[in-house]
Amino acid sequence: MIAPDPEDIVTSEINAHLSEKIFNGSFGLEKENVRVTDDGCIASTPHPRIFGHKLKHPYITTDFSESQVEMVTPPLDSISEALGFLETIHDEVSTHLDGEYLWSQSAPPSLPAADEDIPLAQYCCDGSEQTEYREYLSENYGRKKQLFCGIHFNFSFEESELQYLYDQQADPKLSYASFREQIYLKTLRNFKRQRWFLVSLLGNSPAVHESYTSDCVSVLPERSYDTKHHTFAVSMRNGVCGYRNKEDLRLNYDTIEAFQKSMAQRIQQGSLQSDREHYASIRIKFTGSSEKISHLEVRLLDLNPFFKLGIDERHAQIIHQFLIYCLLAPEQERLDEVRQVRGFDNHERAATTALNPDAKIIDDHGNEVLLQQELEAIFESLKSTVGSYLPDHYRDSLNHLESLVREPASRPAVKNLQHIKDDSLIGWSMQQARLFLAESRQSAYIFHGLEDMELSTQLLLRKAVLHGIEIDILDRVENFVKLTKRDQCQYVQQATRTSLDNYVSVLIMENKVVTKKILDSAGILTPSGREYHDGNAAKNDFPYYRDQAIVIKPKSTNFGLGITILKQNSDQGRFEQAVDIALKHDNTLLIESFVSGKEYRIFIINDKVVGILHRVPANVVGDGVSCIEELIAEKNKDPLRGIGYRKPLEKIATGEEEALFLETQGMDFKSIPEAGQTIYLRENSNISTGGDSIDFTEDVPVSYQSIALKAAKALDVKITGLDMMIDDIQQEATDDNYAIIEMNFNPAIHIHCHPYQGKNRHLDAKVLDALFPHEAGTCSPQ
DSSP states (O other): OOOOOGGGTSOHHHHTTOOGGGGOEEEEEEEEEEEEOTTSBBOOSOOOGGGOOTTTOSSEEEOSBTTEEEEEOOOBSSHHHHHHHHHHHHHHHHHTSSSOEEOOOSSOOBOOSSGGGSOBOOOOGGGHHHHHHHHHHHHHHOTTGGGOOEEEEEEEEOHHHHHHHHHHOSOTTSOHHHHHHHHHHHHHHHHHHHTHHHHHHHOOBOOEETTOOOTTGGGOOEEETTEEEOTTOSBSTTSTTSSOOSSOOOOOOSSHHHHHHHHHHHHHHTSOSSGGGOOOSEEEEESTTSSSEEEEEEEEEEOOTTSTTSOOHHHHHHHHHHHHHHHHSOOOSOOOHHHHHHHHHHHHHHHHHTTOTTOEEEOTTSOEEEHHHHHHHHHHHHHHHHGGGOOGGGHHHHHHHHHHHHOGGGSHHHHHHHHHHHSOHHHHHHHHHHHHHHHHHHTTTOOTTOTTSOHHHHHHHHHHHHTTOEEEEEETTTTEEEEEETTEEEEEETTTBOTTSOHHHHHHHHOHHHHHHHHHHTTOOOOOEEEESOHHHHHHTHHHHTTSOEEEEESSOOTTTTOEEESSOOOHHHHHHHHHHHHTTOSOEEEEEOOOSEEEEEEEETTEEEEEEEEEOSEEEOOSSSOHHHHHHHHTTOTTEESSSSSSEEOOOOSHHHHHHHHHTTOOTTOOOOTTOEEESOSSOOGGGTOEEEEOTTTSOHHHHHHHHHHHHHHTOSEEEEEEEESOTTSOOOSSSEEEEEEESSOOSHHHHSOSBSOOOOHHHHHHHHHOGGGTTSSSOO
16 A cells, blocks of 8 residues: 555645644553662562452553553543543552552662562463563563653544544545544654654653663763763663663554554564564554554653652643644655654654753754754744644643743753752652652542542542452443443442342332331331421421421431421421421421430441441531631631532531521521530531541441341342431440431442541442452452
8 A cells, every 4th residue: 555645644624624623532641650668679579469460450550570560541531531540540559558659760769689689570370471571571671671660641533533634635535544544643753753852851760770780871971879870861761771672663654554564574573572562652552453543652751750640731731732743743754764763863862962952963854953942943833833723721731841942941850860969869759759658648539530529439439440340430420330340340320329229229218208117117116207298287287396306307318408407396487497498308308206316327238237437417616716607617628528529528518407506506607606615517417418427337236237237128228328326335226225217328438438537447349349249359458
């Protein structure tokens, strides 16, 4: 097949129809980190068991070494989503290491003197070929060189946009398949020509540890504490000392057919064992075993130790802009062997000399020109080429790119090297590793990039990622997800609405009247009361409830919505107001007798009690100076408090229900409590209304747990959060010292995973064990 003239791919007709949609696509990230001990030495321990089967895990595996963790995101619709997914994987990995850290640099940490003391990644049984391949790499490249780490940036264009652009081009003889192929290949060819631009600006492995022994390192001119480096280097990883093929492979990138033929020739000649050994700065990736391009993989990015992920959104957007520029920029001549040699030479010069003001590269005409001058020229070309199509949220990254071009001192390698010189590679890198671990621990409940989803769902998805269960967000607003592990598939809404429970059981729990009747018939105590379908009828019955402690609530509710507790029901106006509040959430309400005691949430999964909480109603403690409104505002500053089940604790509200409850205590929001005085804002203790959760799993007698299990069986439910009032947990259950006030069809798990006080009961893992019984035990803590 003859290659189309590259000038015909992005024609004037197509250019007239370009818009910011050209930036749409799918994005994925792959990141490697070496596991290290507290002193910055490579860890010799096996890949942690909690991460599961390294061959079958979709997100967490190993690279060359057993000590080298590789994290992989699925393809996602935006850079921010890909970064969020990667950060979630990173947090799960780093917080599950036992006394180890993720090394924050691309250059390896302190290494043993002997190559054989660096552990190869081990695969048993069906993974023997993977082990053999690593042994081959060890023999041909040495183990130390394989420990350079980095980030791979995966990108594919949006298919509908390519189809649209194809429809605008004028050549009827060019098929869509050929057009699509050349879109990717043109992008790749221009990237290979000018990749030195990214190496110069984003390269960030300016030095190697003294334990990294090799022929090239022995002649390095500079030493700083525990490192060696070139005087003006930005990336040892991208230079001659780094991770690269023994020879520069010059392949044919005119067409896919030509590329694959030239690759096959190289393998036949013995230059490579297979195409996966092709350590190019950018690679074509295919869909399965087909010849259809799946995406482009950018492989030249060093880890940036200033960021937990080794990359931030601005730098990721810069890479994306550069790829779009490579598509749209003119391509005047073939990427023949001469130009590939030139691209390789410029890549090497940038990696080794980019910080030298007198550094030079070879331009498109074969002339040596100042590297800084050419950086500025390419930036101006990029800005004029992609600027009019750039999405608004990319503007900051374009400005940042300009500062990197014009201000060499602002480049990450310069800052990194300065820290190494001020401290040492080990000292500075371990400082960052400890900092990032602390950050990961602080956000242990967040699925980054999905913070708009409710918290229990985020926790379930995090645990799914940790244990190799593939996730697919079906409806983000409704928190509806698909979970898949090998041949098993489960659909879950809001973490605990699952296929384990039948539809009728869910409807029963949703309907508090029916729930009470079933429990009563099973001989289980519930509060006495009446139901009303008419608000006026309920209000007319005020004399019947006068001076009784009562609870007024909607028939169908969750999260404590619409519930009012009146312990001293002597004010008819307050009574009627509570009726109206309940009717805002349902057209039927219940008025029940108030049950004394403390409330405990008993969580049941598959006929087992897996967690128990005592929930304390929303409250503030007076300081003798601040009013209640000010005390609430101060308590709500706690970073663990949020709105809408997106943080472990909810902010305390200042709404109608809270005002009404304060009024029953003779107070309002402007009242000033005495120092040390606890003021409750709610009678009900739901976490969703600002309550505090205290773990009591090991403190509530089995007799009460048995009643809870009997209730779950009566309703034939597998997952429920059962609310039980208990007079005194020091006493065993009797016929009259408890009452079940509610059974929840969608109980939150996060309050048991991150209680205000007490242990994490890992309900996220236990829900997954219930959903994937063939994998049971793999999700629960080991």
